[in-house]
Amino acid sequence: MTDLSLPNLPGGLPDKRQVAASFSRAAASYDSVAELQRDVGSELLSRLPEDFVPARWLDMGCGTGYFSRALGERFPDANGLALDIAEGMLNHARPLGGATHFIAGDAERLPLQDSACDLVFSSLAVQWCADFASVLNEVHRVLKPGGIFAFASLCVGTLYELRDSWRQIDGMVHVNRFREFGVYQQLCAGSGLKVVSLETNPHVLHYPDVRSLTHELKALGAHNLNPGRPGGLTGRARILGLIEAYEQYRQAQGLPATYQVVYAVLEKPL
Numbered sequence: 001m002t003d004l005s006l007p008n009l010p011g012g013l014p015d016k017r018q019v020a021a022s023f024s025r026a027a028a029s030y031d032s033v034a035e036l037q038r039d040v041g042s043e044l045l046s047r048l049p050e051d052f053v054p055a056r057w058l059d060m061g062c063g064t065g066y067f068s069r070a071l072g073e074r075f076p077d078a079n080g081l082a083l084d085i086a087e088g089m090l091n092h093a094r095p096l097g098g099a100t101h102f103i104a105g106d107a108e109r110l111p112l113q114d115s116a117c118d119l120v121f122s123s124l125a126v127q128w129c130a131d132f133a134s135v136l137n138e139v140h141r142v143l144k145p146g147g148i149f150a151f152a153s154l155c156v157g158t159l160y161e162l163r164d165s166w167r168q169i170d171g172m173v174h175v176n177r178f179r180e181f182g183v184y185q186q187l188c189a190g191s192g193l194k195v196v197s198l199e200t201n202p203h204v205l206h207y208p209d210v211r212s213l214t215h216e217l218k219a220l221g222a223h224n225l226n227p228g229r230p231g232g233l234t235g236r237a238r239i240l241g242l243i244e245a246y247e248q249y250r251q252a253q254g255l256p257a258t259y260q261v262v263y264a265v266l267e268k269p270l
């Protein structure tokens with residue numbers, strides 16, 4: 001059974017300052033490796049109700065601002081807010097435009113007034129928030145009645161090949177933790193927002209070798225930051241063990257890395 005007393009993930013998530021610093025460092029390399037992020041955000045955009053035109057939108061966890069620019073194009077007359085916890089990401093996004101304002105802030109404590117937005121869009125950011133119930137409360141607060149919260153996130157099952165391969169080597173935490181899909185379902189159902197749609201779909205990328213995958217995670221700023229991760233250098237013998245263990249998953253297209261993506265559209269009742 002899903003343990004709802006623990007909206008904070010078992011074992012905790014990385015410290016917010018570490019998350020911000022990691023994404024800030026990754027700002028320059030992020031866009032060159034963000035294939036999954038672009039596909040997921042585009043899919044999320046396509047899930048917005050066709051006739052929905054917000055007067056003000058918020059891109060929560062905007063990163064390099066790819067989807068702030070997409071929202072700016074889709075809603076040219078709207079006021080756009082792009083928010084992120086990582087200053088480095090905002091510094092990268094700001095000169096590229098798309099939003100009217102770029103704001104440093106935390107999705108768990110939004111620096112916005114009540115009923116400030118008609119749309120909160122958030123692609124692949126809330127898996128970094130340990131307290132998703134707070135995120136939902138905050139989004140409920142800043143949305144106008146009739147407003148939409150569209151988010152994409154990741155749940156358990158993400159990078160299971162890498163996690164299982166590491167487990168065979170040393171049993172330590174080498175992969176970020178993710179919430180169960182059931183927790184997303186139950187927290188959304190109890191949020192006071194109407195669940196228009198909520199589903200999870202696997203998205204599988206392929207890599208020629210393990211190093212390409214781990215380099216990409218680092219370039220995205222999404223490598224393992226969990227408490228409990230092993231410190232120091234990763235020994236050569238353990239890396240060779242990991243490579244061997246991961247080979248059992250190899251497919252014709254290469255080594256698979258599964259991302260279990262959650263897509264949700266919620267609406268604040270009138």
Ligand SMILES: C[S@@+](CC[C@H](N)C(=O)[O-])C[C@H]1O[C@@H](n2cnc3c(N)ncnc32)[C@H](O)[C@@H]1O
Pocket residue numbers: 016019020023024034037038041060061062063064065066067083084085086089105106107108122123124125126128129222
């Ligand atoms: C994987 S990136 C996604 C960026 C962008 N939405 C995209 O799809 O390309 C996740 C972003 O969420 C931001 N983030 C993580 N925790 C956050 C929080 N608590 N509040 C606001 N942003 C956060 C990170 O700094 C990072 O820029």
